[in-house]
Amino acid sequence: MIETRERALELFEQMVLIRRFEEKCAEVYSAGKIRGFLHLYIGEEAIAVGAMAALSSDDNVVATYREHGHALARGLSATSVMAEMYGKATGCSRGRGGSMHLFSAAHRFYGGHAIVGGGLPVAVGLALADTLAARERITVCFFGDGAVDEGEFHESMNLSALWRVPVLFVCENNLYAMGTALERHESLPDLCVKPRAYGIPAENVDGMDLFAMEAAMRHAVAEVRRHRSPFFLEAKTYRFRAHSMYDAEAYRTRAEVAEWAEKRDPIALAAGELGRRGWLDDAALTRIEERIAREVAAACDAADAAPLEPVADLERDVYTPEAPCPG
Amino acid sequence: MPRMSYREAIRAALRQALAADPRVFLMGEDVGRYGGAYAVSKGLLEEFGPERVRDTPLSESGFLGTGIGAALGGMRPIVEIMTVNFSLLALDQVVNNAATLRHMSGGQLSVPLVVRMATGGGRQLAAQHSHSLEGWYAHIPGIKVLTPATPQDARDMLPAALADPDPVFIFEHQLLYASEGEVDLEQPPARMGQALVRRRGSDVTLVAHGGSLPKALEAASELERAGIDAEVVDLRTLRPLDTETLCASVSRTHRAVLVDEGWKTGSFSAELAAILAERVFYELDAPIARVCSAEVPMPYAKHLEDAALPQAPAIVRAAKELLGRG
Numbered sequence: 001m002i003e004t005r006e007r008a009l010e011l012f013e014q015m016v017l018i019r020r021f022e023e024k025c026a027e028v029y030s031a032g033k034i035r036g037f038l039h040l041y042i043g044e045e046a047i048a049v050g051a052m053a054a055l056s057s058d059d060n061v062v063a064t065y066r067e068h069g070h071a072l073a074r075g076l077s078a079t080s081v082m083a084e085m086y087g088k089a090t091g092c093s094r095g096r097g098g099s100m101h102l103f104s105a106a107h108r109f110y111g112g113h114a115i116v117g118g119g120l121p122v123a124v125g126l127a128l129a130d131t132l133a134a135r136e137r138i139t140v141c142f143f144g145d146g147a148v149d150e151g152e153f154h155e156s157m158n159l160s161a162l163w164r165v166p167v168l169f170v171c172e173n174n175l176y177a178m179g180t181a182l183e184r185h186e187s188l189p190d191l192c193v194k195p196r197a198y199g200i201p202a203e204n205v206d207g208m209d210l211f212a213m214e215a216a217m218r219h220a221v222a223e224v225r226r227h228r229s230p231f232f233l234e235a236k237t238y239r240f241r242a243h244s245m246y247d248a249e250a251y252r253t254r255a256e257v258a259e260w261a262e263k264r265d266p267i268a269l270a271a272g273e274l275g276r277r278g279w280l281d282d283a284a285l286t287r288i289e290e291r292i293a294r295e296v297a298a299a300c301d302a303a304d305a306a307p308l309e310p311v312a313d314l315e316r317d318v319y320t321p322e323a324p325c326p327g
Numbered sequence: 328m329p330r331m332s333y334r335e336a337i338r339a340a341l342r343q344a345l346a347a348d349p350r351v352f353l354m355g356e357d358v359g360r361y362g363g364a365y366a367v368s369k370g371l372l373e374e375f376g377p378e379r380v381r382d383t384p385l386s387e388s389g390f391l392g393t394g395i396g397a398a399l400g401g402m403r404p405i406v407e408i409m410t411v412n413f414s415l416l417a418l419d420q421v422v423n424n425a426a427t428l429r430h431m432s433g434g435q436l437s438v439p440l441v442v443r444m445a446t447g448g449g450r451q452l453a454a455q456h457s458h459s460l461e462g463w464y465a466h467i468p469g470i471k472v473l474t475p476a477t478p479q480d481a482r483d484m485l486p487a488a489l490a491d492p493d494p495v496f497i498f499e500h501q502l503l504y505a506s507e508g509e510v511d512l513e514q515p516p517a518r519m520g521q522a523l524v525r526r527r528g529s530d531v532t533l534v535a536h537g538g539s540l541p542k543a544l545e546a547a548s549e550l551e552r553a554g555i556d557a558e559v560v561d562l563r564t565l566r567p568l569d570t571e572t573l574c575a576s577v578s579r580t581h582r583a584v585l586v587d588e589g590w591k592t593g594s595f596s597a598e599l600a601a602i603l604a605e606r607v608f609y610e611l612d613a614p615i616a617r618v619c620s621a622e623v624p625m626p627y628a629k630h631l632e633d634a635a636l637p638q639a640p641a642i643v644r645a646a647k648e649l650l651g652r653g
Binding site: 060091101118123124126127128155159320 | 352378381383384386388389390391392393394395396397398399400401402404419420423424428429430431432433434435436437468469471491492493
């Protein structure tokens, strides 16, 4: 439960940071400063923020290619993430990863996986290592509804349940696998039946509601810690922006998107709840927006000014330096 | 020095590794109770228990990816894939995760994973259990590819792979498991990227790796009877590749026959031929010759399989042609 005003505002600010950060990303993408694929998380912010709020800094996180929000909520600085998008040496992956491959070993943030479903076995392995080493840590693995169709999803469900490893699967069901609607890619659109078929407890939550999301995560994390076995949480959500910057959105109507954005915007919903509790007024909201606008602008300025990796280091970090290199 | 089979040498190396480092564990299909499809891990479950000798479901992608995650988490997993053809089910984890995570994270992560698998034909196992795809793996920057051809190398390459901070793939040719030799279990780990001249010669260099080495040596003996002095280079590791030893040998003999159980088109032998053309073109006294598998999925019938695979007589013929004695 988010019980104090201070904690609630802290999480709310994270959501606003993710939103404004990504709006800025879209803006500078159009200006050509960010290239490649850019998958925006706008509309889904409550999930990453609510989820990270329930973790300890010692836990592992595995995410997808739509992971700017997860990285920021996990504590990576806006500066290091923006610099990565700009392809700079100061980026969190030193310009090797870009938008889809954000990493931070210090935050136990294991990426940034852009093969749908490919992060799940890795998360199971991280959790297995903790089981074998008798550590308290758990691993949280994010993925979308599209990943549920992949063989690696089912292999990971089976392995994690069979071996009882402490992994929390968080499925961000935004109703579309890229452009294919849930009922067009799932024989059984109730995603929770799939983990349950493997003996994994599964629940769903309104992923647009920060408070509900945080509470559901807290419960799920407690279950994984207590039983040292997997748990599946489906967060129902919606992506307000295109799949990537190249998506004409022929698969859904403008009216559908507008309705979600108008009625179910997670930031507006959280602001409403904070207002009802008397924890946020217009003046406070303005102060938050101003502070975040400065943080995002500073991240862009720093990324602009940051050096590029030298081309001489192109082949660095393919292998660990101490080991012999091929050739 | 004790005499043992290639299979026993790997088992001895596994036993040493499991005993020496609590982070090491073995997982794969039927490595435990069954004792391994090729009986490599026989007895290890009883000795080290089910936590460290783990039978897996038939989920190549799942358990290879789990190995990657466990390696990221500080363990030293050894993943056994039953045969190279099955490893294709895990190729996503190999190419997109094991090989990339270090680079993609800007050097923050490393994946100290060891993957062992059987490769190659010759046992009438037909088109889904017999191929030699180590050349494909050698194409991938970010991983290392070892192809031990002798019991001693089979023993020495496992500790080398485990000591390496990056993902290492060991390809064990099916026909070598029963081969025997003297094995010193106290040898230091093999050095990666070091080819060995297995037989000295002056007329022609036969280049081989893994299961092709015995065939190359057999061909060299046959050539000797014909008065041709063949040198045999065992590549041992395909990535990193010891181009120095390769080029030095061909510079001495001025002729090269490349033996490779992969299909000829796009094979590892094609890479070797390109390296020789780039590096020692002016040392060559004859065109580079290749003896590879026929361009066909591996057939079942023995006579057809024999015809599809590189064999010693074909190596002999190729060498003689280079010397104008064809």
